[in-house]
Amino acid sequence: MIHPTAVIDSSAELGDGVEIGPGVFIGPNVTVGNNCVIHHHASIFCNTKLGERNVIHPGSVIGGDPQDKKWQGEETWLEIGSDNLFREHCTINRGTIQGGGSTRLGSRCYILASSHVAHDCIVGNDVIMANGVLLGGHVVVEDQAGFGGLAAVHHYAKVGRLAFIGGMTKVSTDAPPFMITEGNPARVRAVNSVGMKRAGLDENVCAWIKEAQRLLYSNNMIRREAFQLLEQREEFPEEGVHLRTFLRCSEEGRQGRALQP
Secondary structure: OEOOOOEEOOOOEEOOOOEEOOOOEEOOOEEEOOOOEEOOOOEEOOOEEEOOOOEEOOOOEEEEOOOOOOOOOOOOEEEEOOOOEEOOOOEEEOOOOOOOOEEEEOOOOEEOOOOEEOOOOEEOOOOEEOOOOEEOOOOEEOOOOEEOOOOEEOOOOEEOOOOEEOOOOEEOOOEOOOEEEEOOOOEEEEEOHHHHHHOOOOHHHHHHHHHHHHHHHHOOOOHHHHHHHHHOOOOOOHHHHHHHHHHHHHHHOEOOEOOOO
């Protein structure tokens, strides 16, 4: 199922059941997994590994050169999991040597029209980016995070698990897990109740997160004191440990994020 007008480099490896439309360009050192669909006039530039059942819509450029002055033509990569959807005109750039050599994106993500994932980003699984979302270089997005349209994340910032970033929000430092971050300047507005429910989190865990949000952001308590109160509750769930660790790293790291091993 390869259209005769497609241009495919001789070093590219295509899995079984791959469909490639008119005017598609696939460059050197590209691996396309089984049953991927690449619609007309999309490009997979070079040095890219795609898992299975990914769908790439027209005009997208996957694996393009990093838009970073530090990059001087070194061999760097883009690694993508399986079952992702890339809508029209998405751009996903390869990494830089200084950032570890690769950009990585997990599985089951919905990356909608005109969104951009810059060099050296690490994007987890089940992430949803609405139209026009922009991730700067070295951004980390944990699993199950969601973004409203035209949200933008500053380079080196981190977006936590099950966080939701409101539309047109400017994220210049870390956005904590399980919370809704919104506005310009961005701030935590509420817990992501809908996202946690959809993810199947236990009601007691959701109640714990809601109490954490009240103490940390509504009452503006010192974080250490807030967690001392939370630790006195009967249960301290795994999600609470993750939130506490995330916030501690945010206080220590560059641009609000401690680089993690």
